[in-house]
Amino acid sequence: MRVLFATSEATPFIKSGGLADVLGSLPKEMVKKGVESIVVLPKYQDMKLADKIEFVTNFDIWVGWRKVYCGVFTYVVDGVRFYFIDNEQYYRRPGLYGYDDDYERFAYFDFAVLELISHLDIKPDIIHLHDWQTAMIAMLYKERYCYYEHYDNIKIVFTIHNIAFQGKADPKLLSELFGLDNYLYYNGNCRNDGCLNMMKAAIFYSDIVTTVSPTYAKEILTSEYGEGLQSILEMRKYDLYGILNGVDYDVINPETDPQIVKNYNIETVFDDKVVNKLALQKEVGLPENKDVALIGIVTRLTKQKGLDLIINQFSEMCSRDVQIVILGAGDHVYEDALKGIAYHHPDKVSLQLKYDFGLSCRIYAGCDMFLMPSLFEPCGLSQMMSLRYGTIPIVRETGGLKDSVQPYNEYANTGTGFSFANYNAHEMMKTIDYALKVYDDSKAWRQIMIRAMNAKLDWDASADQYLKVFNSLMG
Numbered sequence: 001m002r003v004l005f006a007t008s009e010a011t012p013f014i015k016s017g018g019l020a021d022v023l024g025s026l027p028k029e030m031v032k033k034g035v036e037s038i039v040v041l042p043k044y045q046d047m048k049l050a051d052k053i054e055f056v057t058n059f060d061i062w063v064g065w066r067k068v069y070c071g072v073f074t075y076v077v078d079g080v081r082f083y084f085i086d087n088e089q090y091y092r093r094p095g096l097y098g099y100d101d102d103y104e105r106f107a108y109f110d111f112a113v114l115e116l117i118s119h120l121d122i123k124p125d126i127i128h129l130h131d132w133q134t135a136m137i138a139m140l141y142k143e144r145y146c147y148y149e150h151y152d153n154i155k156i157v158f159t160i161h162n163i164a165f166q167g168k169a170d171p172k173l174l175s176e177l178f179g180l181d182n183y184l185y186y187n188g189n190c191r192n193d194g195c196l197n198m199m200k201a202a203i204f205y206s207d208i209v210t211t212v213s214p215t216y217a218k219e220i221l222t223s224e225y226g227e228g229l230q231s232i233l234e235m236r237k238y239d240l241y242g243i244l245n246g247v248d249y250d251v252i253n254p255e256t257d258p259q260i261v262k263n264y265n266i267e268t269v270f271d272d273k274v275v276n277k278l279a280l281q282k283e284v285g286l287p288e289n290k291d292v293a294l295i296g297i298v299t300r301l302t303k304q305k306g307l308d309l310i311i312n313q314f315s316e317m318c319s320r321d322v323q324i325v326i327l328g329a330g331d332h333v334y335e336d337a338l339k340g341i342a343y344h345h346p347d348k349v350s351l352q353l354k355y356d357f358g359l360s361c362r363i364y365a366g367c368d369m370f371l372m373p374s375l376f377e378p379c380g381l382s383q384m385m386s387l388r389y390g391t392i393p394i395v396r397e398t399g400g401l402k403d404s405v406q407p408y409n410e411y412a413n414t415g416t417g418f419s420f421a422n423y424n425a426h427e428m429m430k431t432i433d434y435a436l437k438v439y440d441d442s443k444a445w446r447q448i449m450i451r452a453m454n455a456k457l458d459w460d461a462s463a464d465q466y467l468k469v470f471n472s473l474m475g
């Protein structure tokens with residue numbers, strides 16, 4: 001089976017969020033299961049390993065009425081062949097997204113992915129699409145390319161990583177950029193709220209739709225979480241699967257992580273985690289104290305991540321015997337609010353307003369608890385990383401948080417973390433208080449740590465589920 005993964009980002013080349021981690025891991029895991037994996041992504045200016053990739057070919061493609069250059073480079077990592085689409089006009093800029101012509105940049109990419117198939121003679125059995133940037137490939141394929149030579153009988157799988165980002169564009173772009181007839185807009189298959197909605201198009205045209213956790217797959221069928229796409233999802237619900245993302249256990253590993261002060265494993269965690277804790281306290285300017293409960297938060301500062309609950313209860317949290325280290329960047333409203341409160345608790349709170357990969361690893365390694373009270377969370381990697389590092393997550397029971405953190409049950413002595421159901425600040429605070437109470441019982445806490453570190457959240461089982469979906473499409 002040959003699967004072509006089309007994506008706007010993938011590790012180890014370029015990353016802005018969890019999507020890149022998935023595309024760095026899933027194709028690699030698929031190779032282990034005997035699938036030929038090809039990943040196609042844009043060749044960005046800020047890409048890592050750019051000096052390693054090799055030129056393959058170039059050709060011209062049409063984007064709307066314009067003929068545009070398309071260069072192709074390649075590189076193989078862990079058995080996965082990556083192709084990079086090169087066009088300096090579109091990708092020779094800092095960062096990945098956020099430009100006025102993003103719809104054109106990714107319409108170009110969508111055509112490039114489809115054209116690549118015949119130019120390199122690499123017809124796949126499955127094209128696996130991810131989020132709005134590649135969503136229109138589903139429509140282009142079903143409305144046009146499937147009738148061309150070299151393109152028959154390819155199946156399309158679309159994965160929703162976050163339904164909040166749908167690619168809502170001016171309807172006229174359907175013909176101007178994608179060269180498709182306007183009636184395809186008016187018949188409703190890609191229309192939503194007066195816009196061309198690229199994610200809706202992919203939900204309608206793909207053979208199978210997946211999302212990144214079983215709970216999120218159910219949640220997006222409701223008006224509360226569906227962001228306006230719940231009706232089309234309801235229509236496709238028998239072809240909708242929730243498959244929990246994994247984490248790459250080769251990379252996310254306290255035993256080998258070069259970013260942390262002292263490596264540890266499940267046997268040495270009780271002695272060596274505290275070394276990381278004291279070093280972290282020193283690094284972020286908190287009093288060095290091995291007994292105080294150290295709570296970590298690593299997050300984009302956005303509404304999605306439950307910042308309103310955290311800010312609401314911040315002073316209350318500080319009244320407990322805790323220290324809190326926050327690493328985050330994002331919305332200025334949240335940055336300002338956190339700054340205001342942190343200012344009054346210099347001995348308890350360390351606020352690190354930046355993106356810092358190394359520090360994030362040291363927080364996962366050095367903290368006792370990890371707070372993630374998301375409003376919604378399609379899957380979430382941070383809680384899985386903290387489990388792997390023996391740092392106990394406190395989460396809201398939504399999306400992938402619900403599917404990856406098993407709540408502590410003191411009577412059965414089971415569970416890997418603490419959770420609460422409603423998006424309610426007091427409920428969150430009650431759960432934190434409960435976690436602090438259990439933390440004081442070091443025997444119980446250590447057992448939770450062991451279970452957390454033993455939780456198997458790697459890609460193996462998730463890749464098996466994708467394989468099952470792909471196989472079902474191939475009959």
Ligand code: ADP
Binds near residue numbers: 017329354355360382
């Ligand atoms: P999302 O993709 O919605 O932001 P995830 O939990 O799926 O959330 O993934 C977030 C990833 O980004 C995690 O690996 C987390 O450690 C990392 N991260 C988030 N904010 C920062 C930051 N300020 N500095 C370093 N890493 C960060």
